[in-house]
Amino acid sequence: MLAIDGVSFRYRETGPAALDAVSLDVPAGAVYGLLGPNGAGKTTLISLLAGLLAPRGGTITLDGRPLAEARAANRRAIALVPQDYAFYPMLTAGENLRFFAGVLGLQGGEARRQVDAAITFARLEQVVGQRAEQLSGGLRRRLNLAIGLLGKPQLLLLDEPTVGVDPQSRRFLLDAIAGLPAAGTTVIYTSHYMEEVEAICQRIAIIDHGRVLAEGALADLLASPRPQLDIELDGPLPAELAERYAASAQGNCKFRLFLPSTAALAGLLDQLAAAGCGVRQLSLGRHDLEQLFMQLTSRSLRD
């Protein structure tokens, strides 16, 4: 659906590259995660896709058409939900939605239908008449998202859409976003929160210093060639087993072991039982995103 091919961008001619030959392929009907620390180039890429910046090199196409042409043909094809609360605090939630519907060129019955659908989607019925400045952080995020959906976009760009919200609102937002592809909207989702990306994204790209470090299906990226076992015991790991499975202590009777194959797990559990070690918890076979990111960049995603 969206193909980004060798896209580069610099804010100043002589400055460092904010994006350096970035190539991505975003399939239709998915939630695509863009992961990277601050300054990695995520917002620059989102700005290029939203038409706020023009690439200095490379091409971006939407359904095979150059992005500018696709945007000119249908202004509502791509919608941006910025990280900021990009609406009017002195207007009510309903007035904000009607205003942005008007900016999108929606009129009469169509405008009313789209505003009502956005209100229902973001569950804003109870606060339609309240000024935006009086809404809680979670409700503001929901309003921000609802405005993005007014034009029924093909592609929705979400820039850190859950920053500063309570856990309940976050859960609601994540569920709502995860359901968008089923309604025909492809989502590009940027976030610092790896749990969120793991929870709702089918494909991801990890970006740092303007370059794509890894890209693909989430399951493929998190699968390890050599199964990794995270295990918590009720006592110390016997030295012989620690050496055999290249174990590293993770603190508090928690260890990370590398198995030759997943079939070796049964043997390991027998050996632990024979040594009198009880197993409290174990997890086999996947990195998490934090580990993957550290492995790729040698630094934490939150740095």
Next chain:
Amino acid sequence: MTRLHALWLKESIALLRDRHGLLALFIMPTVFILVMTMALRDAFSPGASIDAAYVVVDLDRSPHSAALLKRLDQGVSFRRLAPPADPQAARQGIADGRQVLALILPQGFGERLLAPAGADGQPTAPLQLFTDPALSPALQLAFRNQVMAALGAVRADELSQRAGLLFGLPVKPGAAVQRDWPDEIVSLAVGKAGSLRPPSSVQQNVPAWLIFAMFFVVIPVSAIFIIERQQGTLQRLRAMGLPFHLVLAGKLLPFFVVNQLQAVLMVLVGIFLVPLFGSEALELPGSLPLLLNAWAVAAAVSLAAVAFALLVASLARTAEQATVIGGVGNILMGAIGGIMVPKFVMPAAMQQLAAWSPMAWGLEGFHIVMLRHGGFADILPSLARLLAFAAAALLLAVWLNHRSLAAR
């Protein structure tokens, strides 16, 4: 059209909920017009009473000194108080602040009215004038001139009385010493449609403070614009494919309408409210072409004001900065543009400086229409300057916004 309509509606709702903005746009100029019209009422009325009191100590008590007092009382510029007992009491009255001037008429004043000092070998005692040192030199000079004029008139009366028959002048036996001469001067300002009275303070103040108030759209315009920029709303509007010129057009019309409402309100204040406070009512030009010319000036001032507001909003990073740049800018333009202090009381150098203030161009336009009843050709220079200023400010605002977006 749907998009522009949405933008206009949004600006209107936002403005209606901005209490400070409404206060600055509608209440502040109303108060200014009332206060300044009261304060400057006499400054615009030649011959009107100046609140400066004087006393006359008449040591002569002759018909001639009484005639001089009567002549002085005809001038309404200064207020004469009851006479003190002697010159010492008059001095004390000045020291105590009861009056600022005291004129002492010496003994023998009437007797020697037509005898210049030394003309007959006898000295002539001069009239003495005690003054409060804090009194402005201009008022001292004005009072001296008034006394000299009254003195001249009394001498002329006396001369015509004594020598009238000799020169064949009409003299009635036993006539009063003081007579009515055709010496009243009535000021008439020259206008297009015949002779007009000079401007009153309400005619100066209504257009002046209307212009000042129109330029205060800078407060609500920049408040909304800065919120849009800081919160990323402008970016979102761009991402929705809204061109920047539509964003500007969305702001120009609502605030243009606000400016026209201000004009209507200020004119109504001048016509109906000001007379309740003892000043004369504002007089609008009587013909439709003149009214249209007045509206053309109001429209040009409005475009200049909204464009200036958009420029300030583009320059300022925060609402506080906009308030300072816009507020101080307006006060400076008002101060040098003849809004706060009428241009005609300024020194020549300051009057030249006033030519650089857009507010002065607007005021000049209103004065041409309202006081001199000038035609469209007469207000064209003012309109051209205001529109050129509006275009330059708008272009600069657009350029600043493009530059700032490119740097993001």
